[in-house]
Amino acid sequence: DTGVSQDPRHKITKRGQNVTFRCDPISEHNRLYWYRQTLGQGPEFLTYFQNEAQLEKSRLLSDRFSAERPKGSFSTLEIQRTEQGDSAMYLCASSLGEYQPQHFGDGTRLSIL
Amino acid sequence: AQSVAQPEDQVNVAEGNPLTVKCTYSVSGNPYLFWYVQYPNRGLQFLLKYITGDNLVKGSYGFEAEFNKSQTSFHLKKPSALVSDSALYFCAVRDTISSGSARQLTFGSGTQLTVLP
Numbered sequence: 001d002t003g004v005s006q007d008p009r010h011k012i013t014k015r016g017q018n019v020t021f022r023c024d025p026i027s028e029h030n031r032l033y034w035y036r037q038t039l040g041q042g043p044e045f046l047t048y049f050q051n052e053a054q055l056e057k058s059r060l061l062s063d064r065f066s067a068e069r070p071k072g073s074f075s076t077l078e079i080q081r082t083e084q085g086d087s088a089m090y091l092c093a094s095s096l097g098e099y100q101p102q103h104f105g106d107g108t109r110l111s112i113l
Numbered sequence: 114a115q116s117v118a119q120p121e122d123q124v125n126v127a128e129g130n131p132l133t134v135k136c137t138y139s140v141s142g143n144p145y146l147f148w149y150v151q152y153p154n155r156g157l158q159f160l161l162k163y164i165t166g167d168n169l170v171k172g173s174y175g176f177e178a179e180f181n182k183s184q185t186s187f188h189l190k191k192p193s194a195l196v197s198d199s200a201l202y203f204c205a206v207r208d209t210i211s212s213g214s215a216r217q218l219t220f221g222s223g224t225q226l227t228v229l230p
Contacts, residue, residue: 042222104156
């Protein structure tokens with residue numbers, strides 16, 4: 001069990017730039033989740049994949065955000081035209097089934113200058 | 114809509130003493146409840162879950178949690194705290210009858226546990 005891997009761990013960018021994060025879930029897990037966590041808060045759900053299908057998206061996921069999981073394995077989360085308010089920790093999680101625990105990666109911390 | 118409340122931002126306890134981290138929830142149907150722990154600059158680690166069955170759930174690292182339906186609570190407990198237990202603890206809930214994105218986990222705002230040597 002190699003765990004959920006996220007890359008990069010830290011990203012610093014200027015406002016208005018585009019950024020892309022990658023998540024590699026645990027290999028046998030078909031469900032993949034993206035969350036956003038700001039300081040002093042719990043993670044907030046962004047979107048969810050079952051295999052390659054994006055089944056649910058939160059209202060938090062504005063049209064500047066897009067996520068993909070093209071082959072049902074790794075996933076990418078892209079933020080276009082970044083804003084100051086996008087500064088947060090972006091967490092990826094995966095699970096084996098609907099009621100199984102989600103296993104989290106260590107996150108990508110995004111800082112917008 | 115589902116929600117979770119962790120009424121204490123900070124809990125301090127002496128090493129060797131029992132600890133309790135409180136969580137209350139609100140759901141329309143039956144709850145699925147989880148506890149996670151987060152260390153600085155790390156992701157969340159699963160501790161334990163309640164879906165159905167025995168109200169006392171045992172989890173990792175000696176932690177346990179008690180589900181109380183009448184009080185809508187799911188408090189995390191440990192009989193004897195260790196300094197290494199110091200971390201941020203999150204309670205999370207899922208409603209069995211919600212639909213769409215509401216079926217996903219809702220997390221509390223977290224409780225910082227500090228175990229004093």
